[in-house]
Amino acid sequence: MPSWHDGHMASRIPVLGTVEALVAEPSLALLPLVDGDERATRPISWIASSDLADPTPFLAPDHVLLTTGRQLVDDETAAPRYVRALVDAGVLGIGFGTGLHARSVPPTLVAAAREADLPLFEVPYDTSFLAIIRWNAERGAARERWASEAQRAVGAAASRADAPDAVVRTLARELGADVALLDARARLRVASAATIDGALAEEARAALRTGRRTARTTARDDGGWMLVQSLGAGLAHGVLALTGSTALDAAARSVVTTAATLLDLALSSAQPARDRLAALESAIVDEALAGDAARAGALLARAGEALPTAPVVVAAVDGRVAIDADAAGPVLVTTHHGGTVVVAADADRPALAAALADATVGWSAPAGWDGASAALAQATTALARARRDGLGSATFAPGDDGILGLLADDAARAAAIAHLGDLLTTDEGRASLALARVWFAHDCAWDAAARAAGMHRHSLRDRILALGRELGLDLHAFADRATLWAWLQATAEPSA
Template identity: 40%
Template sequence: MTDPQPTLRALLARRDLDLRLASDEAALPADALDAPLRWVHSSDLADPTPFLADDLLLLTTGTQFASLSGIDGDSVEYSAYVARLRTRGVRGLGFGTEVVRDGIPPALAEACRDQGMPLFEVPYRTPFIALARANAEAIAAQAYARRTWALAAQRAISLAALRPDGLAATVAELARQLDAWVGLYDATGRPTHAAPDPAPDGAIADALAAEAGAVLRRGARAASTLEIAGHRVTLQTLGRGGHLRGLLAIVGAELDLEGRSVVTSVIAMAGLALEQNVGLDRARRALRTGLLHALLSNDPTLARRVSRELWGALPTAPVVVAVAVVAAARADAAADWLELRVAERRGALFYGRSSDGLVVVIPGGDGDTLPQLATLFNAAVGASDLTDYPAFSRAHTQAIAAARRAASGTVMPFADTTGGGVLAALDTLHARALADRRLAPLREHDDQHGTTLTATVRTWLEHDARIDEAAQALGVHRHTVRARIAQAQQLLAVDLTSFPARAELWAALVAAA
């Protein structure tokens, strides 16, 4: 992928410039002659650093030293001069000979050696502008070569995308063009295509998969560069924000402007290829929803016939019916993950969408699908008791009830929701709102008049509507309890001598607690 950058070594190699390296290359820093040069500039100022840029080659005739203490003067001046250049980021110093003196001043050569600054001689017959022009030509040539490479790479990748295995071929061609490892991950963070072999070692692969999964779970479009185990990694999501279709990972490539343009073209093509599947996915999910409605009618005949043709047989009874409540931004990714599980485990999983969430049907012995679904997508999952298909609707109702009690990222079996009895199901916002409205007359009277009608009614009901036991528990006379109950009946406009009325009032007290 890389082309030679304009460097001091490249200038020294040009015979038309006739430059001579005055430094001992072995004594220079490792990349001193091969670091890229942005420009070549000339100056005879004693301190040119305010007018210089980083990664620059400086040329001088030494006039500034002659005006100070003589061209062969104090070595301290030369040392300070070179130190300023080094601090500013100058990559090398060229001395034009036969202008002020023949050859390079020994004190300057010594200062450059001490500072690790490459020093070279520019003969009189070589004008400084020739070096600047040569470096500019090298920069232009490199830019042209990079643009040519980018166009050729994009063409090769476009041709690869036309192959039957378009995505896999695109990933392989991008890896070849970048001379790097490239991996494509689906919306769930699972690797689907990668090139070349061998893949990164286990530690890198695990860290990469974890990072890819974290980026995709956030659901927002993103591009990032990070380092994993000493390798430079570039990550780029595919698809729209809130509807990510996957992620592209590149390991071991330093991407310049042209390299990023090639990657951008791949992202566009891969994203388009994945988005083109949306219509098919929508039709598939609509069919699944229709089959789910058929199952809810407790007649699995149609669902069995269609499922067998498309995805394999329905899971063998007895089955568990589950409802997973997933945030909207993650719902598509969760459905994609379930679709992959269906393909991997033909006949061992069915799912569909309903207004209550994703409905999943698994065999009774499957102990990992629901926990993984809950963990990967922070879903609240409710699971029914074991059931046969003729009782599917009842199991679905159980799953909905359990899902409402489940915390995000957990699975709640319906059996675990029954410990509190039927009244425990009253712990909902709607039930509390109804209870608050039903008890409002008692509470308002208590607040305005300082009475304890609400507490008296609760105690009376707790003691099976027995006046004497309630009076003893409250520490008041039985006539007081009787009067308070009568007043509560009047405020609530209800006859508490009937069991249904007392049961409804008790349910309101439980829900409002």
């Protein structure tokens, strides 16, 4: 399959000045002396002129220096030091003006430049430094004009009825890059090319999996670049992905930022409708998980969708996550106690597991749709175990956790903490709870528990029953004993 960047369209971005292009400009009549290395093809940020012996305090990386050489003609040993200082400062090349202080470029300067592979050219007396500086400034100005025009074009595209598609196409045309917009489920919504580069697609999906705002540019092996910009505040509701070869300077990035902002607004304005659709899908999935798969399947069929083929697995995911529908296969998604629940055909579990590789997941055993409700409980139990044991994922197995595994759930812990209240924060309260744990560890047998606690059984009994009264429990009754035991289990620290 061809890569996404195999067919870039030509960029509309005006080319920035380089030493190579500068020397090739016929109107300036410059004479190349040392072609130099890749610095000759890097964009020039500014062209300065100076006859100082050490001009580096006034230079910055990617500058080109013009000099008449007054500081070099009287000291034949100065050239190597001079060139080395310029190289260390990140200068891209030297233009030596002849006819004022020197009739020709000093051989020592040519030798030093050749040794450092630093581009060097002669500026004839009839070519002014000002003309050279203006040549480069005009290219920078053209770049800025292009950026303004491109931003207006992107803005006009955003006002169209097909705004997202139009913005993506316009951005691709202006940058000469491949551009794609993916939705929150990592599905390709619109793209400027027929196929998507695998590395870029993975960058985009990774941005969605984190659930955080991100804007990242990475280099490609072929010298090009990839840029991923998430859209939406908080949980990302989409991502803008680009790849190209023309350098992205500040002007080009400003166009990308404008496009991302407008796409963000367009997607945000449509968010209420998407939220309603997501809520409708969740309601249908909930119905299927509650045991009415036939009705849920009929509703999905009206929208051209279908239930995953049984046997299915349920994945309970910690927190809200974006599911890559292309990578995970046909799935149904809903929310459950602040987390995400995904239902997929058991055959698609490997693909779904790969899509959820960065999340904490509890998996059910395979089940038919008539057992979907039990599968959800299994997945929730497995997720509680994964959280408790610090695992990336856990799969339910009969007898593995049972209903007691639910006590490790965050919701169960929060409820227990609310009931136990100040007993968890005071020395006296913690001592009473520790005594209750000893009592339960000895099956509520007063004599055995008293011996373990080192106290008289009547004293133990009085302390335990007083604890029950403080909590509104009658610890003579089994149900209330079970309630206190469950609270203690839910607030117990995980064993090492």
